[in-house]
Amino acid sequence: MLLEILQELHPExxxxxxxxxxxxxxxxxxxxxxxxxxxxxxxxxxIPADELTPENFNSYTALNALIERLS
Amino acid sequence: xxxxxxxxENTMQSHPKKIAFxxxxxxxxxxxxxxxxxxxxxxxxSQALEKQPIAVFMEKSADMTAxxxxxxxxxxxxxxxxxxxxxxxIKQILETVNPALIIHDNAAKDLLTAWNLPFKQICFSQIVxxxxxxxxxxxxxxxxxxxxxxxxVFTSGSTGVPKGVTACHRSVIDxxxxxxxxxxxxxxxIFGNQSPLYLDACLKELIPTLKxxxxxxxxxxxxxxxxxxxxxYINENKINTICWVASALGLVAGLGAFKKVMPHTLxxxxxxxxxxxxxxxxxxxxxxxxxxxxxxxxxxxxxxxSLFYKVDRNFNEGDIIPIGRPFPNTGVxxxxxxGNAPKQGExxxxxxxxxxxxxxxxxxxVRTSAxxxxxxxxxxxxxxYKTGDLGRVGEDGLYYFIARKDHQIKHMGYRIELTEIEWxxxxxxxxxxxxxxxxxxxxxxxxxYMAEGGTEKTAVQAALKAELPRYMQPHSVHQLDTLPQxxxxxxxxxxxxxxxx
Numbered sequence: 072m073l074l075e076i077l078q079e080l081h082p083e084x085x086x087x088x089x090x091x092x093x094x095x096x097x098x099x100x101x102x103x104x105x106x107x108x109x110x111x112x113x114x115x116x117x118i119p120a121d122e123l124t125p126e127n128f129n130s131y132t133a134l135n136a137l138i139e140r141l142s
Numbered sequence: 143x144x145x146x147x148x149x150x151e152n153t154m155q156s157h158p159k160k161i162a163f164x165x166x167x168x169x170x171x172x173x174x175x176x177x178x179x180x181x182x183x184x185x186x187x188s189q190a191l192e193k194q195p196i197a198v199f200m201e202k203s204a205d206m207t208a209x210x211x212x213x214x215x216x217x218x219x220x221x222x223x224x225x226x227x228x229x230x231x232i233k234q235i236l237e238t239v240n241p242a243l244i245i246h247d248n249a250a251k252d253l254l255t256a257w258n259l260p261f262k263q264i265c266f267s268q269i270v271x272x273x274x275x276x277x278x279x280x281x282x283x284x285x286x287x288x289x290x291x292x293x294x295v296f297t298s299g300s301t302g303v304p305k306g307v308t309a310c311h312r313s314v315i316d317x318x319x320x321x322x323x324x325x326x327x328x329x330x331x332i333f334g335n336q337s338p339l340y341l342d343a344c345l346k347e348l349i350p351t352l353k354x355x356x357x358x359x360x361x362x363x364x365x366x367x368x369x370x371x372x373x374x375y376i377n378e379n380k381i382n383t384i385c386w387v388a389s390a391l392g393l394v395a396g397l398g399a400f401k402k403v404m405p406h407t408l409x410x411x412x413x414x415x416x417x418x419x420x421x422x423x424x425x426x427x428x429x430x431x432x433x434x435x436x437x438x439x440x441x442x443x444x445x446x447x448s449l450f451y452k453v454d455r456n457f458n459e460g461d462i463i464p465i466g467r468p469f470p471n472t473g474v475x476x477x478x479x480x481g482n483a484p485k486q487g488e489x490x491x492x493x494x495x496x497x498x499x500x501x502x503x504x505x506x507x508v509r510t511s512a513x514x515x516x517x518x519x520x521x522x523x524x525x526x527y528k529t530g531d532l533g534r535v536g537e538d539g540l541y542y543f544i545a546r547k548d549h550q551i552k553h554m555g556y557r558i559e560l561t562e563i564e565w566x567x568x569x570x571x572x573x574x575x576x577x578x579x580x581x582x583x584x585x586x587x588x589x590x591y592m593a594e595g596g597t598e599k600t601a602v603q604a605a606l607k608a609e610l611p612r613y614m615q616p617h618s619v620h621q622l623d624t625l626p627q628x629x630x631x632x633x634x635x636x637x638x639x640x641x642x643x
Contacts, residue, residue, distance in 0.1 A: 079618065082600050083607075093364070099612060100367040101554060104393060108584070120370045120398040128367075 073135055076109045086131035093125040103128065116142045144288045145311050146318075147214055149352035150176055157329070157355035163348075165360030167203035172355065175208050178270045182212020182245070183279050185264075185272035192217040192282065194242035195294060195504075197235075197261070199223040199250040202339050202360055205266055207348060209245050210293070210339075212269070217282040218242070219291040221306075222340040225250060228611045229257070230566075231304060235296050236261060238306055239504060245269060288312035294504050295342050297442055298558050298614070300548065302565035306504030309342070313445040316497040318349040320469045324436060324450050325383060325410050331356040332407075334381035336366070336390050337555070342442045343415065346385040366390055369399035382409040385438070387555025388418035389585065395425040404429050414438035414447065416552035417543070417582075420457045427453070439465035439543065442557070443502075443513065443527045444494045448472050449541055464540035465533070472496045474541065475526065476533060481518045484534070489544050492533040493517075493526040549635075551580045553587060556613040563589065563614055570605040572597030577625055577633045578616060581642045589616035590638055592625055 077086050080102055084092075092098045098106075103123065110116050116138050127137045150172065153162075158173040170178070186196070196213045198220050200206040206222075213220040221239050223232055236244075236259060244263045246254055254263055288311045296304040325331075327350040335358050337343035347358045359379050365372040372394060376384070391413050394400075408430045413423075414437060427435060440448035451466025468474045476483060476490030484490040495517060502510035517524040532544040549560040560578040567576035567589055576591040591602070602619055626634040 082603055093367070098367075100363075100393065101612070101617075103367045104397070104585070105617065107397060119401065121402045123368045123370065123397060125364070125368065 072114060073110070073138060074131065076106065076113065077131060077134075080105065090130040090132070093129045098128055106134075110138065114138060114142070143315055145214070145283065145286050145290075146292060146314055146349060146352070147179075147211065147283070149349065150179070150211060153352055153355040160355055161357050162351055162355075163204035163207050163358050163360065165203060166362045167201055167360075168205060170204035170208060172352075175204070175211065177274075178205070178208035179211040179215045180274045180276075180279060181270045181272045182209060183215025183217075183282070184275040185269045186213070186216025186218055186243070187275060187278045187282065188272065189243070191242045193290070194218045195221050195239045195291075197221045197223055197239065197241040197244040198246075199225075199232075199244055199254070200247040200266060201225070201249055202363075203247075204360075205247070206339055208270070209266060210348075211352075213245070214292065215279055215282070217286065217290075219293055219308075221294045223250075224338060224340045225253065226338065226611060227340070228609055230609060231296070231611065233257070233259075234304060235306070238296075238304075238506075239294055286311075288315070289501075291501060293342075295340060295442065298550075298556075298562050299509075300550070300559040300561045302562050305506065305509060307342070307442045307500055308502060308504050309445050309500040313498050313500055314345060314349060316471055317445045317447070317469075318345065318353060320471060321346060321447065322350050322353060324452075324469070325350070325385070325412060326434070327354055327356060327383065327410075329354045329356060331383050331410075332379065332381050333358040334376055334379070334384045335360050336384070336386040342446050343385075343387075343555075345446050346412070366393065369394040369397045370402050373399050373403045373405050376405045377403070377407055380407045382407050383412075384408065384410070385412040385414075387415040388413045388422075389416060389554045391426060392419055392422040395422040395429075400425060400429040406430075408433040410434050410436065412436040412438050414440075415555045415557075418463060420459050420461055420463065423453070423457060423463065437463050437465060439541075441494070441527065441529050441531075443500050443529075444472070444496075444498045445500050446498075448494050448498060449474065451540060462542055464536065464538070465543050466540050468494075468541075469498070472498050475517070475519075476535070477518070477526075477528075483519075487534055487537065489532045489534045491547065492529045492531045492541070492543075494529065495524060495526050499525055499527050551582075551587075553580065553585060554613050558587075558614050560587075563587065563610065563616065566609045567591060567602075567606065569609075570602055573602065575625055575633070577635065577638055579635060579638045579642065581639075586617040587615070588642060589619045590622050590625060590641075591619065592623070593621055597621070 154176045198209045294306040333347040335347040435453040437451040438447040473495040563578040574592045626637040
């Protein structure tokens with residue numbers, strides 16, 4: 072599900088290998104708002120503000136781990 | 143006062159060693175800023191460039207402001223460019239203004255080399271080493287008048303060709319003198335700047351900084367993704383004044399930053415450029431109870447902001463925050479479709495008059511004369527700028543924004559013509575017809591299109607990404623067999639907007 076949300080955002084990105092989504096500015100502030108909203112709507116997980124860090128959004132794996140931790 | 147450099151020259155005497163501008167790409171004191179600006183001005187003079195447009199293509203930095211004021215020292219006016227802009231837009235701008243010179247940094251140099259453009263170019267690091275020619279700079283200033291242009295900034299145009307809004311010293315001075323009082327700015331003001339330097343919005347921080355000897359922090363853009371870090375940055379740097387687009391403020395509140403940290407140094411919080419949700423305003427007021435909140439409203443064509451409202455009461459969800467009253471020395475009239483003043487409380491187009499009006503659109507008399515018109519009720523020369531916004535006056539005597547007359551939207555603080563997105567989409571091979579709609583609930587741009595068989599959705603998305611600036615890119619694209627039409631045969635935007643639900 073998370074992968075689908077990410078793919079809708081940037082279909083050209085290979086989320087299995089990309090681990091510098093924030094550092095390379097693939098994901099920007101517009102995307103963060105979208106992601107937080109979609110993750111709340113579709114996965115029923117609220118991401119608290121202090122979990123919004125570059126580390127948690129740099130890769131699919133990191134974001135997935137965050138969601139598992141919060142759910 | 144004739145020239146905005148007078149602000150810098152006065153402050154250079156009173157606060158030479160104070161930091162003027164600082165950020166992740168370096169800092170400059172007023173003395174350093176002044177010296178760099180004078181070197182650049184002297185170089186321009188040595189090349190016999192005066193009263194010419196000079197493009198400044200640099201990363202957001204204190205040095206970029208030195209380039210702006212250096213261009214002004216040389217008796218020229220600046221055209222800011224940024225690598226955030228899409229390539230086609232930068233090329234359109236350069237073709238429109240035909241700059242006598244492009245001042246660039248090392249990052250922009252590679253792009254310019256790759257594009258192989260027919261414009262003279264020089265690197266910032268080279269131009270600032272030029273020997274200062276004091277007598278030439280004095281001579282240039284003797285010939286300066288306050289209606290000389292200061293800058294040209296570009297906004298989205300509905301036909302796909304951006305408009306170069308050209309402003310003069312007089313209108314900027316008038317704006318800043320009045321804005322400074324409204325923001326209660328002084329030498330102790332520490333601004334936290336959010337807006338890019340290629341928009342007029344940055345005048346709110348840049349010019350009062352020069353005027354008062356204040357300090358501006360260029361907040362790293364990446365912090366706007368991580369709101370807790372952003373609020374910590376405000377606190378660490380003792381930032382007391384912010385003038386942000388409503389969506390930036392909304393992001394901080396909406397993502398829950400105030401559950402973790404409060405912005406305790408803020409004294410003035412100005413918001414504008416788009417509708418600010420009451421819910422977010424209330425969260426902000428609770429988080430920064432000692433700050434004065436100010437709603438600002440105004441078009442680029444009237445040099446920044448034209449109306450203001452100091453929040454002086456509580457708002458409940460569903461209430462509309464007024465845009466308030468005109469700035470001192472700014473006039474506002476409402477006109478209905480027949481050019482008459484509407485009845486009390488009825489809607490009319492917001493039209494602005496006064497010294498704040500800019501010099502029109504660069505080299506575009508057709509679009510200038512369509513937007514800047516003679517006041518139909520004045521028996522003498524009196525120019526109005528028609529904003530295209532509908533407004534009304536409430537029973538409280540304050541102005542309220544209602545809606546746009548056309549397809550212009552405000553998204554993340556940026557002014558966007560949906561028709562420009564459609565124009566770009568229609569140029570993508572395979573696309574027959576496209577219509578962009580805005581989902582204001584979710585702040586998302588959605589593009590619907592008709593295409594020839596075999597046109598891949600991913601190819602459409604990739605082409606849009608390559609062509610459009612980030613803030614104009616549709617969040618999703620949908621191919622339809624046919625676009626709904628109104629009885630008159632136009633694309634039915636209302637129906638498409640309903641399809642969003």
